[in-house]
Amino acid sequence: xxxxxxxxxxxxxxxxxxxxxxxxxxxxxxxxxxxxxxxxxxxxxxxxxxxxxxxxxxxxxxxxxxxxxxxxxxxxxxxxxxxxxxxxxxxxxxxxxxxxxxxxxxxxxxxxxxxxxxxxxxxxxxxxxxxxxxxxxxxxxxxxxx
Amino acid sequence: xxxxxxxxxxxxxxxxxxxxxxxxxxxxxxxxxxxxxxxxxxxxxxxxxxxxxxxxxxxxxxxxxxxxxxxxxxxxxxxxxxxxxxxxxxxxxxxxxxxxxxxxxxxxxxxxxxxxxxxxxxxxxxxxxxxxxx
Numbered sequence: 001x002x003x004x005x006x007x008x009x010x011x012x013x014x015x016x017x018x019x020x021x022x023x024x025x026x027x028x029x030x031x032x033x034x035x036x037x038x039x040x041x042x043x044x045x046x047x048x049x050x051x052x053x054x055x056x057x058x059x060x061x062x063x064x065x066x067x068x069x070x071x072x073x074x075x076x077x078x079x080x081x082x083x084x085x086x087x088x089x090x091x092x093x094x095x096x097x098x099x100x101x102x103x104x105x106x107x108x109x110x111x112x113x114x115x116x117x118x119x120x121x122x123x124x125x126x127x128x129x130x131x132x133x134x135x136x137x138x139x140x141x142x143x144x145x146x
Numbered sequence: 147x148x149x150x151x152x153x154x155x156x157x158x159x160x161x162x163x164x165x166x167x168x169x170x171x172x173x174x175x176x177x178x179x180x181x182x183x184x185x186x187x188x189x190x191x192x193x194x195x196x197x198x199x200x201x202x203x204x205x206x207x208x209x210x211x212x213x214x215x216x217x218x219x220x221x222x223x224x225x226x227x228x229x230x231x232x233x234x235x236x237x238x239x240x241x242x243x244x245x246x247x248x249x250x251x252x253x254x255x256x257x258x259x260x261x262x263x264x265x266x267x268x269x270x271x272x273x274x275x276x277x278x279x280x
Binding site for chain 2: 023026027029030031032033035037038047053054055056057060061064065081084085086087088089090091092095138
């Protein structure tokens with residue numbers, strides 16, 4: 001059985017996410033990011049940020065939902081039971097601070113097959129309320145036994 | 147650390163983190179990823195895993211922290227991070243993030259990293275780009 005490549009290029013509706021300072025704090029605590037700029041508004045402002053700033057990997061909080069639409073799309077046809085997250089790349093732009101409204105668009109960039117495994121690659125592009133790009137993600141999911 | 151003081155091939159300071167038993171639950175809440183393989187040991191065993199496993203993106207976040215030390219924790223310094231997830235990360239085992247400088251070009255520094263638990267590589271072929279003060 002071969003992978004179905006018809007969904008390559010398919011895009012998904014943008015999701016929006018409003019960034020809260022307590023959510024940044026909760027995430028920073030979970031990953032052990034103890035720099036005061038993630039926890040304290042005054043410390044963040046003293047370092048030149050508008051407000052409490054998110055650790056870079058906070059990007060998964062606001063961008064994963066857009067990619068999830070593709071992962072779950074029947075036209076993409078991923079078998080979730082045998083899927084693993086194989087690889088991930090993020091490129092960061094403007095920092096994300098509390099109060100930002102982040103919009104994320106996702107698309108299917110490639111679907112291919114090697115050695116009985118399907119490789120499904122999605123790209124997400126997230127921008128803030130000023131239209132500045134904040135992160136670009138490349139998400140590689142591997143499905144065994146395609 | 148100023149980029150000019152970094153040499154290609156030099157190791158970066160190791161970061162050691164031991165996620166506790168309930169870390170996957172806190173990370174699930176913080177990230178929004180409630181896949182039961184991360185938070186339900188019985189479900190994880192039923193699908194052939196030894197126990198509930200760490201979120202790959204948590205291990206990637208720890209890898210990102212391993213780079214942040216070079217920048218004094220400044221979150222603006224990290225420009226990109228690319229990883230491959232391998233093996234399975236487990237709670238209650240120490241994660242060791244290590245790496246070395248692979249390129250220095252003006253303010254831009256590239257670092258190659260990996261994250262291991264008891265010699266099991268859970269993140270490999272990781273590459274970060276940072277922008278550091280001159």
